[in-house]
Amino acid sequence: MYRIFVAIFAIVLVVMPLVPATPEFWINQLNTIGISSLVALGLIILTGIGGMTSFGQAAFMGIGAYTSAYLCTALGLSPWIGLLCGLLLASLIAFILGQLTLRLSGHFLGLSTIALSLVFFYLFGNMEFLGRHDGIPGIQPISIFGFSFMKARQMFYLIWFCVFAGILLSINLLNSRNGRAICSLKHGASMAESFGINTQKYRMVAFVYAAFFAALAGWLYAHEQRAISPSAFSLNYGIEYLFMAVIGGSVSIWGAVVGAALVIILRDQIQAYAPLFVDERVNVEIIVFGVMMILILHFARGGLWPIMLEKFYRLLGQKSVPSHELEIKPDTQELHKREKPPEGEVILEAQNLRKTFGGLVAVNNVSFKVRSGEIIGLIGPNGAGKSTTFNLITGVLPLTSGKVIFRGRDITGASARKIATLGIGRTFQHVQLLPGMSVLENVALGAHLRAPSTILSSIFHTERRKESQLLQEAKFQCERVGLGDYLHEQAGSLPLGKQRIVEIARALALDPSLLLLDEVAAGLRYMEKQQLSKVLSDLRDEGVSILLVEHDMDFVMNLTTNLVVMDFGTKIAEGTPEEIQTNPAVVQAYLGVNDDV
CATH class of the missing domain: 3.40.50.300 (P-loop containing nucleotide triphosphate hydrolases)
Incomplete structure (x- = not known):
């Protein structure tokens, strides 16, 4: 039943841009939701499951965006080369930052990612060859075998293909030996070490994995908007992406999409209607999101996706969400066994x-x-x-x-x-x-x-x-x-x-x-x-x-x-x-x- 629900959602997404009556605003908003979902997806692996808080995903997104934008506009290279270089650079920076901070406990990682956001925001805004605070305009569209993703409806399919691929790959990871090791980081690191799990290695894996998805989102953003500036990658957005992961479901992969959709739609509605009631200089969305965060942490720490899933199954007449059962093949060859010492040794x-x-x-x-x-x-x-x-x-x-x-x-x-x-x-x-x-x-x-x-x-x-x-x-x-x-x-x-x-x-x-x-x-x-x-x-x-x-x-x-x-x-x-x-x-x-x- 869960797969049927996902299939219906995918079919709706495929059909929606093909309907001429679908407003262009909806398509643009869904593109933004998809890009934000990728960033939130990495945060769910890193923060919700791995237990490491990061406020720097907007900075990693900016690294992916600026790398591709510069290579395409200044050097005339293909966006695909820009993607590869952006992913490599973001992963390298994440690896270096992780080497410096992941061995430390407590709040050091969070503080270091805040510093990363501030450094890159001012770096992007003060470097002449990156356009300073005006950014980089005239970014070429992505093309595949001569087909160019010029319009929002065309980018829609590429963005959501990346989202679904990211979700599938993340589910594969979590349902594996290495994924279980990542799951042990949050509440069982000392236990995991006692069973031979290299927790430092898996912290690094989760950190680089999250940076990878943020850089991918930045690449899509740059070539969808066709122009970028530092303001899109500030610390405020880093906090907002973290909020998406928490509100959607910090330990649920699909919570990334739910959280991104709710935050973006609500933010747009607040920006549209709040000036009718309060001075437009008042940042109402920050107040609303702050109150929502408190309520979510108090009443629904698992986020909204688990609640939605439970309601869905109750509508189908089931008392609870069916447990996930891993497939076990009984004819599988046994693992190698250790040779036992002779008796009396x-x-x-x-x-x-x-x-x-x-x-x-x-x-x-x-x-x-x-x-x-x-x-x-x-x-x-x-x-x-x-x-x-x-x-x-x-x-x-x-x-x-x-x-x-x-x-x-x-x-x-x-x-x-x-x-x-x-x-x-x-x-x-x-x-x-x-x-x-x-x-x-x-x-x-x-x-x-x-x-x-x-x-x-x-x-x-x-x-x-x-x-x-x-x-x-x-x-x-x-x-x-x-x-x-x-x-x-x-x-x-x-x-x-x-x-x-x-x-x-x-x-x-x-x-x-x-x-x-x-x-x-x-x-x-x-x-x-x-x-x-x-x-x-x-x-x-x-x-x-x-x-x-x-x-x-x-x-x-x-x-x-x-x-x-x-x-x-x-x-x-x-x-x-x-x-x-x-x-x-x-x-x-x-x-x-x-x-x-």
């Missing part, structure tokens, strides 16, 4: 791990070993330093002193991403899932390293075989832990206990040699714990070593080979479950005793 050795935060000692000279095929329990009271020890082993936190040896290799100081490539998978004390993505997509993140692909292959959807292999692996791991009926459910809609099981499936998708599980039984019912216990026992029999943090002593005692007990950051005991249960220090610090009444 020391797979992990923690040597005198120490971590301090200022004057607080969180972990104090803790040492233990994990052998292949063992399940080791790491237990102790809340605040004993168990989760901190996990973070030291997996590279999330740097060690103050000590060593971590994994399969004979010193991994002390290695990044979380590097450690993941060696075969250490983990879950988290506080669940770290992407709530808006399906269970299957969340688990597929764990297999990110096992099915490498390029960004271009994702955009053009040429990686079908690898993507099918990856999804098949994710499905297998889901079914393995009892989530087969929840594949296409949103992860954020599941109970906490089920979300912890999703984390286990995601860690298994990495195909680890060592699995670190942090309080995985919390929130599970008795039968679910029994099922989980069987899964972990089966993994042990397959040669997977497990280091387990858990407070449910019945669960731990019946499952583990050995136990390490911590209290106030220090190891106070180590031994078999039977030995630990009778250890006086452990009983006093953690287990306690039952008093007969």
Whole structure:
């Protein structure tokens, strides 16, 4: 049904310019909406999905426009060469700016893009060869095989072809391995690094991707208007494009079109009718847009497109929007599996791990070993330093002193991403899932390293075989832990206990040699714990070593080979479950005793 809706929209757009009665004003306005949609589309990938705010898209649009305009008017080159040069220049500037700012956190990227907008606005307006503030007139039209896009109705088709192509390519990207990595940037960057995802790389990809679409929009704008000036690429327009993305639907690809249409139509109506009621010097549209932004952020943070889609399906008699189900081919060849170490081999050795935060000692000279095929329990009271020890082993936190040896290799100081490539998978004390993505997509993140692909292959959807292999692996791991009926459910809609099981499936998708599980039984019912216990026992029999943090002593005692007990950051005991249960220090610090009444 969704595809039918899109097809109807496309047919209307195709037919509209062919009808002589269609006003020229409508065509011009739709052209403006299409060009703005391209800019907003890049912002949805960058800001709404990637979590990086940019006010500089108008500047990137100006780079694309001015590059092509100058090459065509001053050097007499083809607009297509202007397009290529504009896209390359905008992407290069985005890459350089990204190298300088994307490693920083917080507001630095937003401030840098504001600076970019101001710099290029005054640069365009003060350079003689670019016409200063008068700009560049007399830009030649685009032509293809002798056909010239001279008129607005002709440009209409080129503009909207680019819009639909951009939407299709963006959907391809998001429904891929690389797209899921971009989706993890906003709410799960530290989690993503723990599964080998290079978050810095994907921040750069999103930033350059958004600049690319802005430059494409600038090229279309320059050759549609046939004249440009710096005023069209000022900071005000950069803010307006961001507003389009937010109001249309910051995490919805089609929200770019909805937001652009609403803002442009509303702006034109305000400019037409506001002077009838207030002094024309009053900038009413800024006030209206500001109020709208506040209302959208308060009542509809997902933007208008999700609301429109929900209303559309309710009119068709459906209670909710159908979940997006990724295609899984059951006959797909399995992903390559990691060779498991021989039974009894020391797979992990923690040597005198120490971590301090200022004057607080969180972990104090803790040492233990994990052998292949063992399940080791790491237990102790809340605040004993168990989760901190996990973070030291997996590279999330740097060690103050000590060593971590994994399969004979010193991994002390290695990044979380590097450690993941060696075969250490983990879950988290506080669940770290992407709530808006399906269970299957969340688990597929764990297999990110096992099915490498390029960004271009994702955009053009040429990686079908690898993507099918990856999804098949994710499905297998889901079914393995009892989530087969929840594949296409949103992860954020599941109970906490089920979300912890999703984390286990995601860690298994990495195909680890060592699995670190942090309080995985919390929130599970008795039968679910029994099922989980069987899964972990089966993994042990397959040669997977497990280091387990858990407070449910019945669960731990019946499952583990050995136990390490911590209290106030220090190891106070180590031994078999039977030995630990009778250890006086452990009983006093953690287990306690039952008093007969």
